[in-house]
Structure formats: structure tokens, C-alpha cells
Amino acid sequence: MMAFLSSLPIVPIEGTTRLLEVGFYRVSYRIGEGPVVDLGLGWQDHFEPVAGVSYTPWGEQDGVKTLLIHCPWRKGGGLTWVDYRFRLPKGVRAKFVFGCAMWRKPEVQKGSDGVTYAVYVNGKEAFRKHITSPEWEWHEIDLSEFSGREFALRLEVGPGPKNDASWDYSLWGDPRIVIEGLRPSPRLPKVGKTTLEGLSNDHRLGVRPSVHYRYRNKARKVGEAFEFIYDGEDCKIVYSVKPERGVFPARVEVRLEGRPPFYAYGGGYIQGPKGRAEVSEVNVKSFEGGRLSLEYSLDYEGKPRRAEGAFWIEGKTLFFEFRTFEGWAHKVHFGAPLTQLRRPITVPYLFATNIFYLPVQSAFCSVFLDFLRSDASYLQLASSIYERKTDGTRNPVRDVCLFTVSYEFPEVLRNIPWEPSPYFDLIGDRIVFDIWGGRYAEGAEWIRELATYGIRKAVLLWHVWQRYGYDNALPTTIPANPELGTEEEMLSLSDACREAGWLFALHENYIDFYPNSKEWNPKEVALTPDGNLRKAWFNTITGIQSYAYKNWAMAKYARKYSPEIHRRYRTTACFYDVNSCAPPWLHLDCDAKEPHSAMLKGRLKGNLELFKVGREAHEGPLFGEGEQHFWWAGLVDGVEAQLIAAGKEHAPWLLDFDLLKIHPQMVNHGMGYWGRWVVEPESWRGLPSPRKLDKYRAMELAFGHAGYVPTLLWKCLDWVLKEYYLTRPVQERYAKAKARRILYWVEGDLVPSSIALALKAPLNRVFVEYDSGLRLWVNGAEEPWEVEGKVLPQYGFLALDKGFEAWTAMEPKGRFCVDFCLVGSEGEVEMLFANGRGFPPESEGMVEVSPSVEVQPAGPRRFRITYRFKVGRRGLDALHRRDLLVFVHFVNFEVSKRGEGIVFQHDHRPEPPTRRWREGSTVVDGPYEVEVPEWVPDGRYEIRLGLYDKEGRVAMEGMDDSTQRYIVGEIVVEGEKVKFEPPEAKVEEGVRGRINL
Helix, strand or coil: CHHHHHCCCCEECCCCEEHHHECCCEEEEEECCCCEEEEEECCCECCCCCCCCEEEEEEEECCEEEEEEECCCECECEEEEEEEEEECCCCCCEEEEEEEEECCCHHHHHHCCCEEEEEEECCEEEEEEEECCCCCEEEEEECHHHCCCEEEEEEEEEECCCCCCCCCCEEEEEEEEEECCCCCCCCCCCCCCCCCCCCCCCHHHCCCCCCCCCEEEEEEEECCEEEEEEEECCCEEEEEEECCCCCECCEEEEEECCCCCEEEEECEEEEECCEEEEEEEEEEEEEECCEEEEEEEEEECCEEEEEEEEEEEECCEEEEEEEECCCCCCEEECCEEECCECEECCCCCCCCEEEEEECCCCEEEEEEECHHHCCCCEEECCEEECCCCCCCCCCCCEEEEEEEEECCHHHHCCCCCCCCCCCHHHHCCCEEEEECCCCHHHHHHHHHHHHCCCCCCEEEEECCCCCCCCCCCCCCCCCCCHHHCCHHHHHHHHHHHHHHCCEEEEEECCCEECCCCCCCCHHHECECCCCCECEEEEECCCCEEEEEECHHHHHHHHHHHHHHHHHHHCCCCEEECCHHHCCCCCCCCCCCCCCCCCCHHHHHHHHHHHHHHHHHHHCCCEEEECCCHHHHECCECEEECCCCCCCHHHCCCCCHHHHHHHCCCCCCECCCCHHHHCCCCCEECCEECHHHHHHHHHHHHHCCCECEEEHHHCCCHHHHHHHHHHHHHHHHHHCCCCEEEEEEEECCEEEEHHHHHHCCCCCCEEEEEECCCCEEEEECCCCCEEECCEEECCCCEEEEECCEEEEEEECCCCCCEEEEEEEEECCEEEEEEEECCCCCCCCCCCCCEEEEEEEEECCCCEEEEEEEEEECCCCHHHHHHCCCEEEEEEECCCCCCCCCCEEEECCECCCCCHHHCCCCCEEEEEEEEEECCCCCCCEEEEEEEEEEECCEECCCCCCECCCCCEEEEEEEEECCEEEEECCCCCCCCCCCCCCCC
């Protein structure tokens, strides 16, 4: 085994193989003429502490998966390289295909003089080129001469001519070995059951994954190794643990019934601020009751350190607990599976967890830390980070890592340790109106209007109402902002909700503490390790920086303001911003004088208390912001379920974690704010295109979420009525139900996730059966899907239950979509909804104004811009009643660090003012001369503009990016030159086949 791990094992290639999925490799570096440093088998990290080298997946650039390899920079320039060994099949043609590009960030473009890329095959240089551009260059190296043979492959990066490695973020674009014409049949996982009983969330297990089968665990000593065994009706898994000097935490071999063994906890290490600690000795302290206790002697910077650890098994999970006796470690990495191939899996809504599919073993594994049993500051996948406190000390390490192996994907998914929400009966059958902006009286009037359409089961989350405006002077929020109406008008909004049967919640924020609040007290602000006030949100409108509360201060101010908000405005629910969308360590407090200083458990405790205050003060459910909401599922009752990290609207329809673990805990709504969901905006008549509307609803249903009405669409009756009478009847049949089967369409069959993932299926046609009896098919594929006599177009669905059917399907001649919902049976119809889509969606709040621009160069890095607004007839009262401003955003999401992608702006008051705009006219505003800020790098900057005031943005006609910003072209900055490119004309994009025109 020592020879196995000290050498570089060979990876047999059976088909096209991505290097990002290869598990056996070695990363090394050399600074100048110094010694070669080997970081070990399977090492992966970003900026290790000694030289600052990196080897890690780096997301996508221009739609290309990337591998970042960074050369040394902390102690001078040098080389970083990674070695692989492969064996090709006999009689094949093969090639190595890769892209080279610098990371597309302004800091990289300004700070780096480029990177020299090199590729070696069997020690012979096959490629070398110095790259400075973020644009992809693609290259191929023929490997056919190695057919049937072994060969070594090395990727290398080095600094530019100045030997300055600053900002040398060198990306390799989807490097892969391509085998031409060979598509081997993969060996599939062994799946014993397709039903999912027993795999829904079980908070009694803590975070440990559930097991689908009857089993026994046992532990025994075999020679120098200790075996931890899962013996179940489905399979047998043996974890063989061998403590060994120089290895952390131990040699852990995993054996699954005749499959090639692999290694758990591989490549683990303990790291201080100045480098790694070495395991100089490890001794067995005891082995009893199925628990192996170990004592570690460590060497860090020439000083001896002591630690202890323990292994045990529960279900299919091998636990490892690790503690140090002193606070010196900065990072503990608990490793990963070491095997020939390991394919990372992106799981929507799951964070701080490594999930892999192991093709050679046909098995899945997960690696993560138990956040309830950690004294760390942060958790990063399989690593814990221990930050400095303000007095310079660190907390001793205490962590528990879970390594789980199974043939079945749902069995490696972590559980959520909280009891489910107590409000399922109250909110399970309600849609959510998520409204940002508007006058209180107008909101009340519209709610009463919607009630005449029978819309009674709803929740209103009203976000913009705070005394000094949104995200300003917090936590001071009351009385309500007089610029949006009087206190009586705010009460009328509350009364309208009560009369209609809606729940009513106002937006509160106890995470951003503003210095201009009357409550401001810097002693209640969290501190960074350097003793500085911890920054929170920066309000770009007011220019005021907010700061993070201390852990206990969040609940302090909630106790002061939430009960009073409830008393004044008769709320029946509440909304707390941010906390529910973030992990337990957001805004860590490192103040050494505080309990749980620099520990995530301090922030965790603060959030638990805050959430309790919200429910109690408002006597109803707690709503919040979504994305990393799984941490809080059950403590929070519902969120807008955005999935930014998973790809927004392009996120994979991998439903298992959401439906099995989150769905039983809370009632989430929508797929996130429209502007954070859409990637490729499509507009039609001033609204999102019908195709985007259908796609949003399809994902909402597939993921088991509640109906959602954003500000953009709350005056659009077409969307509101369909969410209520088409989505809600399906929703109320699955809100309190558990998923019994989750299947994916793969080459003509419906198969469980384990098979679909092994086959790399597209996951765009799904079937979910609930224990309520509901059956749901959703089609995300371009091709129509014929199901139960219905033809589902792309983003169509079919839901069936006893006495119930709902669908978006093609009409009999296949020309366009039809929406239909029937509750009841023939002769006993409770509700019938039918929409022939003969009327295009319109919004009551739409202003018939079409914006455009003219741009001319005006000197070095300057341009002259004229804004034109073509004024029609509809909605002109909003122009004449409100003194609207023009906001102009120059947008590049890769350059900007802001959520809306804003790089620079040209907001201004139009001349003439909107009060003087007249029907049938074209308003010419400008020209204005604009200078591109000096710090803005070369690139393309989309011009997105709109009209707004304190009531919010105005919906107009044009190419809307789904946030009421209208795309009117882009400027291209190249050195001193600025040129303009008009937007591409899009004719009925996302309309054909969806509207019966």
C-alpha cells in the first residue's frame, strides 16, 4: 500500500475522460531553483499557505468548465505542475484537447503579465505558449501513438517574463483526453429499490444520511487494521482503517463487494498559518464499543503538538472526530475519495458538501462536516477553517467529519437536524406575492381587486416600507415611510390582506447595522480578526456602509422592533432578510471578549434566537431569503428558493435533495427573484416572454415549490391567475406530502437518480410520485413528451390525482399550448380553469414607453449618449404623477462585484421631466458626455436603463432583463476607444407555439 500511495497510480482510459474527473494525480511546485515540493496524491486547494499555489476547479468561463493551476507567488515566482498517468485502450485514436485563458477579471488583466503554459507527454515537451488574454485558445495534442500503452501527462504553469506571479490566474479549459469513436457502456450502480420510503428527512439522525435498507453495523480488528462494516440487505461495505505515521487521519481503504477498492479521507492534512503539520506518531488509545480512539503526535514548525481522534460507523457512514489540545491550527482538511475517477456532482441547494460519483466503483460518496459539532469558524466542503481572534489566539480544533458510500445517490445526502415547520397547514396551500415597491394604498386597492377573482389563499411579503427607505438607517424602521403613504394607508394594506384571507408580512432586517440609525452602537458590531468593525451590506444608493451585528445583538433589536411592527400593522407573518440564505458563519465575530469568539456556533446560536423572536413576535410563520436555506429548514418556514450557485435557470433538475430533505421541512416558493433566476432574458410586450414564464413555472412545480408572484408580474393577471388556479391546486397536493418516487427520463425509460447520474443524463424530464397519490410529469427537453395521452411541450407538465388533473399541454392539432385544471369529477366539478392563451399577457402597471439610445465617440475613453423615449398611450398617469429619474447601468457581470452587474452608472433627471412627456411624442434626453472611469478594464458593457423613484422601478416596453432594466445596446471599450453596438433584434423570441395569436 505504501508503494501504491507514494507512486502515481495509472488511470485506465475507456472513453473520453475529463481531467477534472481524474482522482489520481500529483501536484508539485518549485520556487526558483529551490527544492521540488510534492503536495501529495490527489491534493486540491486554492492558495496553500507556503507558496500560494492552486489546483482546483474554478467554475465556468464563457460556458467552459475550468481548472485553475496557479504558480507560486508568496515567496517568489516559480513553477507549478500536475502529473497524471494513463493507459489507453488498444487500437484507438486519441488526443489531448484543452483550452488556455487567463481568468476574466479586471484585477487579473491589470495585475498579471501573463502565464506560460506547457504540456509534457512522457517527459517530452509537447506544447508551450505564453498567454495573456482571457479569450480561449484551443489546442490538441495527438496521443494515438500510445494506443494500448501507458503514458505520463504533465500540465505546467509559470510566471511571465518579469517572474512576477501576481494575479497569475491561469485557467485550463475543460482539459480532456478524447477517444475517437469509442463509447463504452458504463457499469451502472446497483439499485435495489426505486421507491423512497425512509429516505425523507429524519431530523432525529442529526446530519447523518439515511439508509434505505435493513442493516447491521459491526467493528473488528484484523491484523494492524480496524474494520468498520455495514452489512445490509442491499450490500456489504467495509472501511478498513490503518493508523500510520505520516498520514492524516489514517489509511482508510473502502471495499464494496468485488468492486475495485478506493480510499476514504485521502489527502487529509492539518495546516497552520505557516504550513502543514506532520503526523510524527499515531497510537491506538482504545478500541471498544465499536469506536477506535487514536492519539496523534504532530510536528508543526519544529514544535510538538498533541491531538486525538476517533473513528466509528453508523449506517453507511464512517465518522471521524478530531480534536487538538491547543489553538494553533488554521485549517483541517479531511480529504476526499482517492480513486481513478471521481466525478463531482452539483446538487441544487446543497452546500459545504462534496458529492462524487465514482465510475470505477459504480458508487456515490459524500464528505462533509457536522456543523452542530464544530468549533470552527467556517466550513469549506471537507475542510474546517479556524480564524484568529482579536487577541491573536485561535480556538482548539473540534470537528466531526462524515464519509458516506452507497450505490444509491439519495443515501449519501445529508439530513437536516431541525424539527419541521409547524406551519404547513397554514401556508402549504398559499401562493406568495413578493412585492418590492409601490404605495400602500395602491397595494391595498389591488389586493381587494384580486380578491374579486377569488384569490384568497395567499401571503403578501411587502418589502419597501421602512421609515428612512429600504436598507437605510436600520434597524430603525417605524413609523412607515411617509413618502409611500400615511400610517392609515399602511393599515389599509394590512386590512386588505385580512379581508382577503391573506397572510401579511413586512420586510425586516437584523443583519445590517447602519451608522445613521438612532440605535447605532459600535460596541454591538462584530469584529474582524484585526479588530476592525465587520462590514455588511453597502448601500450603493445612499453610499452608506452597514456593519454586522454581534451574535446576540440581532435578537436584541428584533425583540425591540418586531413586536411593535406587529402591534402597529397587525402582521400575521414576518420576513427577515439575509439570515436564512447564508451559512451559519456569515459575519463571523472574532471579538476575543465574546463567548464563542471566531466560532460558527456563536452565529448559529444568534440566528436560532432571532428566528424564534420572529415567529413569536408576529404570531405566525417566518419567511426569509433563499439559497443556502437548507441550514435553517424547519427553523424558517419558507423562502424564495433561488439557486444562483447551481446555475439559476440553467440549474440541473436534480430534485432529490430538495424533495427528500428540504421539502419535508418547509414550504418554499418560486425559484428565486426573477432577476436572480434568469440568465438569458427574453421579453415580449414589456414582460418576460411566455417561454420564460412557462420555464419558471415548470421548475417551480418540478422542485415542489409554492406559487410565486414577483413585483414584475403582480399586476399581470395572466400570471397571477395561472399561479393561483393552475399551480396552487398542484401545490396543495404536494406541500405536505413526501416524495415516494423521483425518476428521470433516460433513453426511453424512467430511472432513479443513481442511474441517471451514472449515465450523465441531461435531467430535463422528471416524474415525481408523492405519497398523497399525486403524480407529476414535467418536461424540460426541447422535444415534446407524450404522457398519459397528453403531449407536453418544453416546460409543459401533467399532474394527476384522484379527482384531479392539471396540465400545460399542446392542443390537439399541436399548434400552441393550453393550460387546464379540473378539481372534481364529471358531474361534481369543484373548480375548472382553462386558458386557451388567446390573449397576450399584459400588466396593469405597464407604461407604454420604448427606450433607445444613440452613442457617438467623444474623445479618449469618452462618449456622447442621447436617450430617446417613444411615448404611447397606456399608463401615462405614472409618468405624470411621479417625478421619475432615469437610471443607466453599464453592466458586466464578470467585472462587477455587485449583484446586478453594475460597473458604472449615468443616473440622471431627464430633461424634459417625465411630467411633461406627451402621448405620441418621442422624448429626446441629451446628449450627455460620459467618461469611462479609469479603473474600468477593456471589455463589453451592456447598457441597461429604466425609470424609477422611491416607489420603485417602472415597467416599460423593450428588452427587459427581468428586473425592469431595459437593454438598449452595449459599449465596447478597447484602450482609449469606445464604440457602440446596438442590441440584436429578437423577433417573437419565446412566443411561437405558446400564444394562440
